[in-house]
Structure formats: C-alpha cells, structure tokens
Amino acid sequence: MFSTRRKDIFVLVVLSLFAYLSIIAIREIDSAEARNFIAAREMLENSSWWSPTVNGHFYFENPPLPTWLTAIVMMITRSHSEAILRIPNMLCCIFTILFLYRSMIRIKKDRLFAFLCSFVLLTTFMFIKLGAENTWDIYTYTFAFCASLAFYLYARDGQRKNLYRMAILVFLSFLSKGPIGFYSVFIPFLLAHYIIFPREIFKKRTFFVFLTLIISIALSLVWAFSMYFNHGDYFLTIVKDEVSAWATKHHRSFIFYTDYFVYMGSWLFFSIFVIFKVPEKKEEKVFWLWTILSLIFISIIQMKKKRYGLPMYLTSSITIGQLCIYYFRKTYAELKKREKTLLIIQQLFLLFVIFVSLIFLTYFGYIKKEISFGLFFLYAALHLLFLFLFAVGYTEISYAKRVIIFSGLTMLLVNFSSSWILESKFMQNNLLKFRMPIDEEILKSSDPIYAEAYDIEDVWKLGKQIKTLNKNMPDEREIIFLGKEEPKSLSKVYEVKKVYEYQKVTHDMERLYILERIY
Known part of the structure; x- marks a missing residue:
C-alpha cells in the first residue's frame, strides 16, 4: 500500500501531467523557443556543446543549461517535434511542484498544507503556460525558487544537505539565465527572512550561507569566463548589449506586473485577498513579504515582459496555500464575514467561468465545428459533470474545501477543453501558425x-x-x-x-x- 505522502505525490504528478500534456502540442513556437531549438540542433550537428551557436553564429545571450537539456532530449528521441522538445520544461515544473511539497512538509510539518501549496502552483494559469514553452525563463526562476526553500530549511534545522541543495540550485539558476532568477526570487527571500528574523543574521549559519553562495556563483561563472577567454571582445560585446537591452527595451511602467492577479487564473480572488492580508505569524509573514519584495524587485527593472513576472506566481502558491489551509481547518461558523464573502464570490466566479466555457465550446465546437463532434461531446460532458459535482451536496463542513479544490480543477478543465480553440481562433496573430506545410x-x-x-x-x-x-x-x-x-x-x-x-x-x-x- 502507498503511504499518504506517496498518494499525494502520485496525485500531484498525475494532475501536472494532465495540465501540461493537454497544451504542450498546441502552442506554436516563438522567437525565444526557436533560438533554443536551433542552438540545440546545431549543438548536435556541430558537436559544439560548450560554445552554442544559432544560425551559425555564436549565441552568448543566455547560458547553455536549457539548451543542453533540449539537445539531450533531441538526441535521445531523434525528434525535432516542438512538443517533444518541451518535455524538459515540463519536467522542471513537475520537479518544482514536488520540491515545494517536500519543503513545505519539512517547514510546516503539515502534509495537507504542503499538498495545497503544490496544488495551487500546478493549477496557476501562468505557471502552466510557461511550463509548456521551452524558454530559459522557467529554469532560472524555478531553480531560484527551490534554492530559496532549501535556504529556509537550512536556516531552520541546520542540516548541511539543505545547504548543498541550495548551492546546487543557485548554480543551476545562474547557468540557466544568469543572475535573473537569483535577483528576482532568491535575494527577495533572503531579505524577507532576515527582516522577519533579524537575529538570525548574526548566527554562524548565515556565514556558511553567504560563503556557499559565493562558491556556487563563482562555479556558475566558469562558462562565462571560458567564453571570454576564448572569444574575448565578441563575448563582451554580447554581454554589454544584453545589459543595455534590460535597461532600454520593453520599457514598461512600475505597475506593469500588478495585473498578475488575472494571470493567476482561477485563483484570481484568492490572490487579491492574500496580498492585502498581512499574516500574524512570523513563519507565514516571511512568505507574504517574499511576494511583496519580489514584485518590487521585478518592477524596478526597466525591461518587463509578462513571463518575467513568474516569481509572483511561484511565491503566491505559498501565501494562497496558507489561506486554503486556514479554510480547511475552520468551520464555516468560525469564519469572519469577509472570509465567507470571499468563498461566495469564488463559488459564483467558478460557476460563471464554467458556464462561459460551455457556451464558448458550444458555439465554436458544435456550431462553428472548430473541433470534431466527438471531442465536443467529451468536453461538454466533462463540463456538465463538473457542474453537477460542484453545485450539489454542500454542507457547512465541506463548503470551503469544495470551493478550494474546484478552484484548481476549474483551471485544469478550462485549460484542457478550450486551449486549442483559443490559440487557433483568437491568438493566431501573436503566434506562429504554419498552416501551409513546407515541401x-x-x-x-x-x-x-x-x-x-x-x-x-x-x-x-x-x-x-x-x-x-x-x-x-x-x-x-x-x-x-x-x-x-x-x-x-x-x-x-x-x-x-x-x-x-x-x-x-x-x-x-x-x-x-x-x-x-x-x-
């Protein structure tokens, strides 16, 4: 028989695979993915693993770890299918979900809380979207996120294995996209931790943390120094251009990322609630402050893109998890008025989303015949079954639990059933639709x-x-x-x-x- 934790892991992996496999073959590549795919292809063609190229020219804009992983999958599978080559990103996301689960169990000693945090993360719209794209960003941010959790575990229990994990993950984050993830995820958590627990900065463990970080970062710079010594001025020119791009290109206002609530998907109202509710316990306040500081850090940078807001979605999985476990452990009668109101709003919101999704599928799937009748029937049946399970059988004991669980499942259902139509009908001007095959x-x-x-x-x-x-x-x-x-x-x-x-x-x-x- 499986242990309870193994059952949790099994459920998380199955839901994650469902979330990513349902859209991994739908999206067409963009320029970032194309560069990574080309670099991986040329690595294999030219055996140039250490010095990546794109279209025959050296590519030093990003470190090579994501390209190495893509090239390994390309070599093993002998496939150039975009869906197959996105597998490393998907596995990286699943690793992050399971690492979060394991870390929260160690931090909180609460299996249910750990499960809810991971459940929120795997059902967050932007995390699913970026996990189905083979770009550098998902690696640097998720590795830095996991490194932050490893640091917190070391700060709490002093086990060296967590210090080593932190070092390895920081190394991988730097080797994925330089200091981007370290700056926007790890440093904000470091600050949040020492702001909430100021006395810990004088402990011996803090010395080992900073010493380990210096060593880890130094090792991650080996590739960059190697490129400098081998390619000199050309490498420096690329680095200067990249630094300049972060200061001049895609310039957006300071409030650019404040719409991250929308990209939380079905957790929209929960994310709004937790951002304005400061926790009372120090252990919970650390994660709340982490989210605020990450938002500030990524907003300071001039160059802004929606995928650069990923730190917010990662950290919010924990703050929303804290709210969810609160609802799970309180009876409906014990909840405050605003907490009951949030549940009612969330329930109505989910019902609205499902009804709109069903109407959308009926119009484009059945009337416009954008998909086969068999596929439309499957989607419609799932929606109706979902509505039936969600709308009946409420009790005061199960009310909050049902709303929370169905919040995540709603995202998975809509993502599974509507993604193809949404991508092909409404986003084709922003995507790369090669409708005519190449001879x-x-x-x-x-x-x-x-x-x-x-x-x-x-x-x-x-x-x-x-x-x-x-x-x-x-x-x-x-x-x-x-x-x-x-x-x-x-x-x-x-x-x-x-x-x-x-x-x-x-x-x-x-x-x-x-x-x-x-x-």
Missing part, C-alpha cells in the same frame, strides 16, 4: 538557403541555416532563395528551376526558389 524537397535538400531578410523562426522551420544575401555573390552551384520574388542580383548568374510557396511566421506569403548556376 519535402526543401526540407531534404542540402543546398544552402539565402535570404535578404528572415525571421529566426524560419531558421528552425526550414531545418537549416539561412545565410544573408549581401554584395558577395554565392559561389554554390545550386542554392535556395527565400523571398517574395527572385532578386535581380542573382538573375544574371542563376536561373530558376522550381518555385515553392512558403508561409512566414508573420502569415505573409513568400517563395522558396531553387536556383541553379548558369555558368
């Missing part, structure tokens, strides 16, 4: 591809490097040219043998010309 002759050809202008996603989809056509004439006997029309500069030397239509990532149509040298 096999192009994919299998060994001829070099030239273009006057192209997107990095084209390099991934066409399966090979794209060379920029400049003043120097190509010297190959046969080439492939990507463009709207054959360039006049080539017409004197090359003649067109075949022409294929090609749909770019912007949905614009261009052509692939197979050209053969005249003389």
